[in-house]
Amino acid sequence: MSSTQQLNDFVTQVRRDILRQVHAVNSGHPGGSLGCAEFFSVLYQEVMKASTDFDMDGKEEDLFFLSNGHISPVYYSVLARSGYFPVEELNTFRKINTRLQGHPTTHEGLPGIRIASGSLGQGMSVALGAALTKKLNGDEHLVYSLHGDGELQEGQNWEAIMYAGSHGVDNLIATVDYNKKQIDGATDDVLPLGDLRKKFEAFDWDVVEVEKGNDIDQLRNAFKEAKSKVGNKKPVLILMHTEMGNGVDFMMNTHAWHGKAPNDEQLESALAQNPETLGDY
Amino acid sequence: MKTYENTGNKDTRSGFGAGLTELGKNNPDVVALCADLTGSLKMDEFKANHPDRFFQVGIAEANMIGLAAGMTIGGKIPFTGTFANFSTGRVYDQIRQSVAYSGKNVKICASHAGITLGEDGATHQILEDLGLMKMLPGMTVINTCDFNQTKAATLAVAAYNGPVYLRFGRPKVANFTPENQTFEIGKALHLQDGTDVSIIATGHLVWEALEAAKTLHEKGISAEVINIHTIKPLDEEAIINSAKKTGCVVTAEEHNFLGGLGESVARTLAQHHPTPQEFVATQDTFGESGTPAQLMEKYGLNAKSIVEKAEKAISRK
Numbered sequence: 087m088s089s090t091q092q093l094n095d096f097v098t099q100v101r102r103d104i105l106r107q108v109h110a111v112n113s114g115h116p117g118g119s120l121g122c123a124e125f126f127s128v129l130y131q132e133v134m135k136a137s138t139d140f141d142m143d144g145k146e147e148d149l150f151f152l153s154n155g156h157i158s159p160v161y162y163s164v165l166a167r168s169g170y171f172p173v174e175e176l177n178t179f180r181k182i183n184t185r186l187q188g189h190p191t192t193h194e195g196l197p198g199i200r201i202a203s204g205s206l207g208q209g210m211s212v213a214l215g216a217a218l219t220k221k222l223n224g225d226e227h228l229v230y231s232l233h234g235d236g237e238l239q240e241g242q243n244w245e246a247i248m249y250a251g252s253h254g255v256d257n258l259i260a261t262v263d264y265n266k267k268q269i270d271g272a273t274d275d276v277l278p279l280g281d282l283r284k285k286f287e288a289f290d291w292d293v294v295e296v297e298k299g300n301d302i303d304q305l306r307n308a309f310k311e312a313k314s315k316v317g318n319k320k321p322v323l324i325l326m327h328t329e330m331g332n333g334v335d336f337m338m339n340t341h342a343w344h345g346k347a348p349n350d351e352q353l354e355s356a357l358a359q360n361p362e363t364l365g366d367y
Numbered sequence: 368m369k370t371y372e373n374t375g376n377k378d379t380r381s382g383f384g385a386g387l388t389e390l391g392k393n394n395p396d397v398v399a400l401c402a403d404l405t406g407s408l409k410m411d412e413f414k415a416n417h418p419d420r421f422f423q424v425g426i427a428e429a430n431m432i433g434l435a436a437g438m439t440i441g442g443k444i445p446f447t448g449t450f451a452n453f454s455t456g457r458v459y460d461q462i463r464q465s466v467a468y469s470g471k472n473v474k475i476c477a478s479h480a481g482i483t484l485g486e487d488g489a490t491h492q493i494l495e496d497l498g499l500m501k502m503l504p505g506m507t508v509i510n511t512c513d514f515n516q517t518k519a520a521t522l523a524v525a526a527y528n529g530p531v532y533l534r535f536g537r538p539k540v541a542n543f544t545p546e547n548q549t550f551e552i553g554k555a556l557h558l559q560d561g562t563d564v565s566i567i568a569t570g571h572l573v574w575e576a577l578e579a580a581k582t583l584h585e586k587g588i589s590a591e592v593i594n595i596h597t598i599k600p601l602d603e604e605a606i607i608n609s610a611k612k613t614g615c616v617v618t619a620e621e622h623n624f625l626g627g628l629g630e631s632v633a634r635t636l637a638q639h640h641p642t643p644q645e646f647v648a649t650q651d652t653f654g655e656s657g658t659p660a661q662l663m664e665k666y667g668l669n670a671k672s673i674v675e676k677a678e679k680a681i682s683r684k
Contacts, residue, residue, distance in 0.1 A: 143441050151437075192469050200440055202469045205460050211430045212465055215437020215445075218422070222398070223441050242461070245430035 088131055093302055095363035096167065097127045101333045102366060103163035105356050107179040108347040114180060114188070117343035118234065119160035121265050121300070121328040126164040128305045129230060133313075138169040140197035148227045149216055151201055153209020154234035154263065155189040156345070162186050166367075170198035173367045207240025209233060210260060214250050214321075217258040228316060231260045236268030239277050244289075251290035254319035259312045261324040264299070267341035283325055292320045299326035300333075334359055368584055369559055371543040371577055377514035379535035379571075380478040384409025385514075386521025387446060391417045394444070397525055400435055401448045402428045407537075408448035408478050432458045435473045436465035444525055445473050451480035451534055452493035455500060466530050467503040474524050475500075476533045480510075481621035482649065482666055483538045483571060483659040492654035498626020500532040501599045507552060508598040510534040510620075510628075512573035514542040516596060519550035527552055534570065536621075538659045541574040553597045555605035561591035564677045565609040565616045569595045569628045572619035572647065572668060579673035590677060598628055603635045610642040615680035617645045619673050624648035643683035645676035 088096070100123045108114035130136075134148040152161050159179065166173045171185070178184035185194040189204030201212045213231035220227060237243065250258060262282065270276050279285075283293045292315045296308040305326075312322045330344070331337025334356040348356055390397045391413045399413050400422040414421040424431040428449055435445035447454065454477035455462070466473045477496065484492045500508045507529060511517040517535045524531040558573070559580050568576035573594045580590040591609050595602065610616055616636065618629035629646040636642045649666050663669045 145441055149440065201436065201471075202464050205464045208429075208433050208461055208465050211433020211461075212437035214430075215434035216440045217437075218434065219438045219441035219443050222419070222443065225441070242429040242433065245425075245427035246433065249424060249427065249430055249434070 090302060093127060093131060096131060097123050097302070098360045099167065099362070099364040100127060100160060100163045101360045102357055102362060103176055104159040105334070105348060105353055106366065107159045107162070107176055109353045110177070111180040112347045114159055114347060115156040115345045116159065116347065117330040117337060117341070118154065118157040118263065118265065120332050120334060120337060121330045122157055122160050122232065122263055123333065124300050124302055124305055125232065125261065125263070125326060126160050128302060128309065130164050130168045132306065133309045134230065135227060140170060142200060144200065145223060146225055146227060149200065149229045151209050151213040151216065151229070151231040152190060152203055153231060154206060154237050155203030158186070158188065158190050161190055165198040167364065171196065176367045206234065206237040207242045210243050210246035213258060213260065214246050214255060217255050220257055229258050231258070233260060233262050235262055235264045235266060235279060236273055236276070238262065238279055238282070247286065247289045247291070250321040255321050256317050256319050258321045259316065259324065260321065261326050263328055264325055265328045265330040267330050267344065269341070269344050271341055286323045290320055292318065292322045293325055294322065295325045297327055299328035368580070371558070373541035373543050375542055376539040377542045378537060378539050379511055379514060379517040380407070380537060381409050382511070382514035382517030383476055383478065383521050383533070383535055384412060386518040388412040388416065389522060390525050391420070394525055396442055396444045397446065398422065398438060398443045399446045399448065400424055400431050402426055402431050402453065404449050407450070408476070410448050428453045428458045429461050432461040432473070433465050436469060436471045439471045439473060446476050447473065448476050448478070450491060451477035451496045452491055455496040455532070456493060459499060463503060467506050470505060471530060472528055474531045474533060478535055479537045480534045481536060481571070482654040482662045482668065483536050483621060485537065485659045485662065486656050488656040489653040494623045494649050494654060495626060496534060497598055497620070497622050497628065501631065505530060506599065507531045509552065509596055510570040510598055511596050512570055512594060513540060513544050515544035515546050515548065516550065519544070519548060520596065523550040523552055536571060540571050543574065553600045553602055555602035556594040556596070557605070558594050559590060559592035561589040561613060563589045563613055564681050565591045565593060565613045566619060566673060566677060567593045567595055567606060567609070567616060567628070567632055568619040569598060571621050575668070575670040576619050576673055578670035579677065582670065582674050583677055588677065588681065595628055598631060601631050601635060603639070606632055606635050607639045610636055610640050614684045615643045617647060617673060617676045617680050619647035621668055622648055623651055625651055643680050645680045647672050647676050
């Protein structure tokens with residue numbers, strides 16, 4: 087395990103990577119990416135047992151699936167800085183002939199990606215399928231997944247949640263990025279999600295709630311608790327309260343930065359709040 | 368003329384079931400998923416033999432496709448089973464993103480395709496599925512003609528690495544493919560040699576094409592019959608060579624004339640050897656309730672219709 091300072095430095099650099107990627111092409115999704123910078127950093131730096139020598143089948147290692155594929159900037163940054171591909175490749179984000187497509191895909195062969203995502207609501211089923219195969223293979227490693235909260239408005243999620251709960255698929259730890267915002271505004275205004283904890287529990291899931299999903303120690307504890315619950319005939323949900331745009335003052339407390347890139351001045355201000363730690367790409 | 372013996376009417380879906388049973392015994396990586404239609408898809412035997420490898424997902428087709436995509440990660444070969452309508456139109460985006468674009472080794476197995484589903488009517492009679500599936504990059508699209516061919520195709524798609532749409536049906540139809548014929552994906556089968564017209568048929572219409580060729584023969588017309596079991600990748604060479612020989616073409620399929628085999632053949636010929644072509648297919652319409660035979664007659668999907676279209680095609684040479 088890294089020290090908290092090391093991980094904080096990692097997160098700060100990931101924020102810079104997110105901002106610089108979307109600024110360079112004046113497109114992409116910084117808000118949700120920033121909100122999940124700590125989640126990805128803790129997951130890839132400390133929690134998952136996975137090899138950077140990428141193999142699609144991922145036997146005898148932990149797997150991760152991103153369902154809300156639009157937060158690709160944070161995914162790419164953490165994969166690159168965890169050793170899956172050269173950090174310099176972040177320069178190619180969303181540019182022609184890139185492996186770093188707007189939304190993550192296997193199609194261009196980017197190491198670390200096992201499924202295309204972007205059209206929302208599909209990742210829970212895919213993660214669940216991979217978890218079932220791990221069971222068939224007698225592979226005791228875990229499957230992790232991340233989902234947007236707004237994404238839970240897609241019905242396919244609930245088909246998968248029902249299947250996982252009723253079949254007690256207990257090698258799956260799904261996380262919901264509960265920032266309560268989506269493109270058109272607050273989830274409560276667009277289509278209220280209700281009590282997510284009660285909903286998942288009603289579908290026979292174990293729920294671990296993280297009040298501050300941007301706090302590294304709370305995340306570490308949540309993963310620890312979640313892992314203590316696997317193998318108990320129930321899938322595990324981490325309900326992770328986060329702040330969209332976290333780490334950049336003018337991007338927080340608003341849904342405005344869901345899918346908008348900062349201009350030159352805004353980038354300068356945002357980067358000043360997150361000084362270079364591990365070296366820019 | 369070659370003669371083809373019908374060894375007894377059987378449903379193509381049972382050919383799928385028989386193939387799946389054999390795969391269950393011989394390939395431990397094969398898993399099967401079904402959305403509450405185990406009996407209709409003839410998956411009962413696989414389920415009984417391998418309960419650990421059979422996944423009843425309930426009436427939740429979108430989840431079934433996603434599960435199947437995920438199950439390939441770690442080396443499983445998932446076969447999903449439901450009706451053709453629920454295998455394609457209902458889950459198009461799931462197939463597009465999680466299977467086709469992601470390049471997953473999923474076999475989407477679809478029964479009750481087309482109008483011969485019969486009495487259930489248009490809600491269940493998809494006539495657009497070949498078009499939907501063939502438009503997806505990287506998707507192999509197969510539409511088999513009888514029990515034996517469906518069984519052989521089921522074995523073949525398991526051995527092939529990549530996404531496949533395998534389409535078959537409900538009614539009992541003539542079974543004439545030799546029992547031990549190997550299924551070669553993308554390779555057309557020449558069933559009759561002829562010089563006046565090429566009948567290029569797929570699925571349940573292949574037997575009708577053979578019957579039509581007999582009638583045409585009696586009228587002094589020499590019809591070539593080609594069985595296109597693989598809509599994509601299409602055996603373009605077989606089609607072009609036949610068109611060069613006969614000078615006109617009839618395509619026959621249990622599908623809308625928009626998006627089906629006929630359009631794939633027309634595109635091929637337009638590019639390589641422009642040829643008069645007639646289409647035996649539904650004419651941009653939904654189906655309706657009725658017996659399969661009544662519907663085939665009403666919508667012009669039988670030997671009689673193929674004969675008429677063949678004569679018309681010849682007249683346009």
